[in-house]
Amino acid sequence: xxxxxxxxxxxxxxxxxEDDIVECKARGKFRHNDLKPMVGDKVEIEVTNGKGVxxxxxxxxxxxxxxxxxxxxxxxxxxxIKNPDINFDLLNRFLVLCEHNNIKAIxxxxxxxxxxxEEKSEIKNNINNLGYEVLFINAKGQxxxxxxxxxxxxxxxxxxxxxxxxxxxxxxxxxERVHMETGEISEKLKRGxxxxxxxxxxxxxxxxxxxxxxxxxxxxxxxxxxxxxYCFPEFMDYNDKCKFTGCNxxxxxSCAVKDAVAEGIISKLRYDFYVRSLEDIxxxxxxx
Numbered sequence: 001x002x003x004x005x006x007x008x009x010x011x012x013x014x015x016x017x018e019d020d021i022v023e024c025k026a027r028g029k030f031r032h033n034d035l036k037p038m039v040g041d042k043v044e045i046e047v048t049n050g051k052g053v054x055x056x057x058x059x060x061x062x063x064x065x066x067x068x069x070x071x072x073x074x075x076x077x078x079x080x081i082k083n084p085d086i087n088f089d090l091l092n093r094f095l096v097l098c099e100h101n102n103i104k105a106i107x108x109x110x111x112x113x114x115x116x117x118e119e120k121s122e123i124k125n126n127i128n129n130l131g132y133e134v135l136f137i138n139a140k141g142q143x144x145x146x147x148x149x150x151x152x153x154x155x156x157x158x159x160x161x162x163x164x165x166x167x168x169x170x171x172x173x174x175x176e177r178v179h180m181e182t183g184e185i186s187e188k189l190k191r192g193x194x195x196x197x198x199x200x201x202x203x204x205x206x207x208x209x210x211x212x213x214x215x216x217x218x219x220x221x222x223x224x225x226x227x228x229x230y231c232f233p234e235f236m237d238y239n240d241k242c243k244f245t246g247c248n249x250x251x252x253x254s255c256a257v258k259d260a261v262a263e264g265i266i267s268k269l270r271y272d273f274y275v276r277s278l279e280d281i282x283x284x285x286x287x288x
Contacts, residue, residue, distance in 0.1 A: 002017070038068055061073075062102060072210065074157050075105045078160070081123065082115050093277075099231035109136050131234060145170075152207050221281055234267070239256075
């Protein structure tokens with residue numbers, strides 16, 4: 001029979017089939033082929049005497065490395081707009097991660113009651129200019145959640161973002177029950193406690209919802225340096241207009257992207273993030 005992996009812990013995988021949830025182990029051939037089942041995988045399983053085994057894994061349409069989820073169609077990138085303040089470098093890393101995997105990213109800014117209309121407008125415009133939709137929500141107050149609920153249908157939706165942003169509260173609101181314990185912000189560290197330890201795919205009536213552990217950092221070292229520029233939508237109109245073919249918009253002369261930055265068309269802060277990420281990737285590649 002076929003199904004979808006909704007959870008994996010300690011070498012056991014829980015497969016949602018049409019009628020049931022089956023606990024399975026993976027055949028050794030996957031380990032020998034350096035292929036590990038992931039939450040979100042569509043699989044074929046065999047059940048004998050109540051014990052399930054994963055026989056095959058269907059081809060993945062997308063694959064997130066951190067967090068580890070496959071076949072995702074859209075991402076709600078959840079950040080608190082205040083308490084803690086937005087870490088824009090971390091937000092950029094999540095957006096790059098989505099672009100690299102061809103996953104539609106929607107930025108969801110929680111705790112909007114803590115900021116002014118002027119602050120909301122400025123942040124929304126800055127993110128919209130990068131090519132991303134922004135939705136303001138108050139997860140605890142159930143504000144702005146109807147639009148998010150509607151978009152869960154016929155999608156595999158991943159919630160990603162740092163601890164303390166409100167992901168667990170948001171999931172509880174979607175499910176109208178307490179799915180998992182919600183964490184509190186540490187007054188000392190000003191960041192959330194890690195209450196979610198494993199990626200898990202939650203079956204909905206018409207789709208799946210994924211919750212993932214929170215992150216305080218996210219490396220991009222798995223992206224090749226020549227591919228990074230394609231993870232920035234605002235570069236798209238300029239990638240083929242540089243003097244040199246294959247320009248990485250770094251130290252090359254006559255670069256259309258750098259010209260756009262100088263003219264204020266592309267955000268300098270965002271470009272500076274791109275350069276830092278590119279340099280990090282190049283340094284790590286040299287060490288390898």
